[in-house]
Amino acid sequence: MPMSVATVGNTLALAAAVIAGAMVLLWLVSLAARDASIVDIFWGPGFVLTAWAVFAWVAAHDLPDGGLARRLLVASLVTIWGLRLGLYLGIRNLGKGEDYRYVAMREKAGGRFWLVSLGKVFLLQGALMWMVSLPLQGGQLPSTPDGLGVLAFIGAAVWGVGLFFESVGDWQLARFKADPANKGKVMDRGLWRYTRHPNYFGDFLVWWGVYLVVLEGHGTWWTVAGPLLMTFLLLRVSGVAMLERTIATRRPGYEEYLRRTSAFFPRPPRREG
Numbered sequence: 256m257p258m259s260v261a262t263v264g265n266t267l268a269l270a271a272a273v274i275a276g277a278m279v280l281l282w283l284v285s286l287a288a289r290d291a292s293i294v295d296i297f298w299g300p301g302f303v304l305t306a307w308a309v310f311a312w313v314a315a316h317d318l319p320d321g322g323l324a325r326r327l328l329v330a331s332l333v334t335i336w337g338l339r340l341g342l343y344l345g346i347r348n349l350g351k352g353e354d355y356r357y358v359a360m361r362e363k364a365g366g367r368f369w370l371v372s373l374g375k376v377f378l379l380q381g382a383l384m385w386m387v388s389l390p391l392q393g394g395q396l397p398s399t400p401d402g403l404g405v406l407a408f409i410g411a412a413v414w415g416v417g418l419f420f421e422s423v424g425d426w427q428l429a430r431f432k433a434d435p436a437n438k439g440k441v442m443d444r445g446l447w448r449y450t451r452h453p454n455y456f457g458d459f460l461v462w463w464g465v466y467l468v469v470l471e472g473h474g475t476w477w478t479v480a481g482p483l484l485m486t487f488l489l490l491r492v493s494g495v496a497m498l499e500r501t502i503a504t505r506r507p508g509y510e511e512y513l514r515r516t517s518a519f520f521p522r523p524p525r526r527e528g
Contacts, residue, residue, distance in 0.1 A: 263396065266309055270392045271385050273308045277301060278381035282373050291357040291372050292348060294380055299340030301381075305388050306330040309395040322398040322472050325407060329394035329468055332414050336461050339418070343425055383488070389481035390466045398472030410467025417460025420446060420521075424453030441508045449521040451512065455494045456519055459486055495519060 277297070285291045310330050348354075353361070357376070364371040427445040431437050446453035462482040469475045488494060495518055502509055515524045 263393075266312070266392055266396060269312050270305050270309055270388060273305055274301060274381045274385050274388075275378070277304060278377040279373075282377040285372065285377070286369055290353045291361070291376050292352075292354040294376055295354065296341055296344045296348065298380070298384070299337035299344070301337070301384050302388050302391060303334045303337040303341075305384070306333045306391045306395065309392055313395055313397065322396075322401060324401070324403050325398070325468060325472055326395050328403065328407065328411065329391055329465060332411065332461075332465055332468070333391050336414075336418060336421075339422060343422075347429065383484070387462065387481045387485045387488075389478040390462065390469045390475075391481075393475040393478035394465070394469035394472070396472070396475070398474065400471070403468075404471050406471040407468045410464045410470070412464070413467060414461050414464030417457040417462075417464055419457065420450075420453045420460065421457025424457060428454075439507065441506060441512045443512055443516065446521070448516070448524060450517050450519060452489075452495055452498070452519060453521070455489045456521065458494075459489055459519075462486075490519065 278294075278301075281293060281297055285293055307330060310326060313326070357372070360371065360375070361368045424446045427447060428442055431442045431444065450456050459482075462485045466479060466482045469478055490496065499513075499518075515526075517524075
């Protein structure tokens with residue numbers, strides 16, 4: 256059933272308020288800990304918080320419960336993805352101090368870093384989170400059909416493939432880095448043999464999968480802005496583009512890896528010569 260513009264607007268406003276409040280609290284914690292890196296660990300769990308906050312708001316306001324199965328599915332998919340990512344980043348960053356990107360920003364901003372970090376790190380990431388999370392926000396709105404159809408199952412399957420690439424890729428890279436014999440070497444094994452960024456490709460599939468589940472509900476096509484933004488970020492901003500900007504000059508053998516391995520979409524490696 257189509258929802259009123261006011262209901263949609265209230266849902267979007269609620270999600271924005273939840274994300275903004277969480278980011279401000281996280282910013283205060285970062286000032287006490289002198290570590291802005293915690294914003295990265297919160298990226299996944301932030302979506303989980305948003306999903307269930309909107310779910311609870313819909314339930315508390317006695318809105319029609321059309322599409323309850325889809326609402327639960329969307330919240331569950333986002334929860335599995337977000338908690339896994341947050342746990343992985345938390346364990347990976349444990350005891351390593353502030354990320355070098357924030358250290359450089361802190362040195363450049365000097366005594367103004369407390370304010371700069373609020374705007375350029377926490378609130379900016381919160382704004383991106385709100386935009387990317389549009390499918391999960393729209394997916395929590397009651398809609399028809401009530402049950403799950405073919406498109407929802409296709410979306411869940413796409414999400415599953417994405418979670419596989421992201422989680423297995425992260426696990427393979429962690430094992431590779433844990434071996435001292437691999438120091439300075441290029442990771443080109445497992446999923447990394449077929450794409451230079453299996454974790455980013457997995458993230459891409461996760462959000463397009465969630466969107467397909469949500470798209471089955473009437474009137475939710477507009478949430479496509481979320482996966483489109485995530486795709487842009489992964490390919491052009493904070494993902495592939497940023498990571499590979501200087502890595503070829505810092506890591507021997509990476510130029511060869513670039514030539515034979517797909518940057519994003521998996522495919523068999525090119526043969527040299």
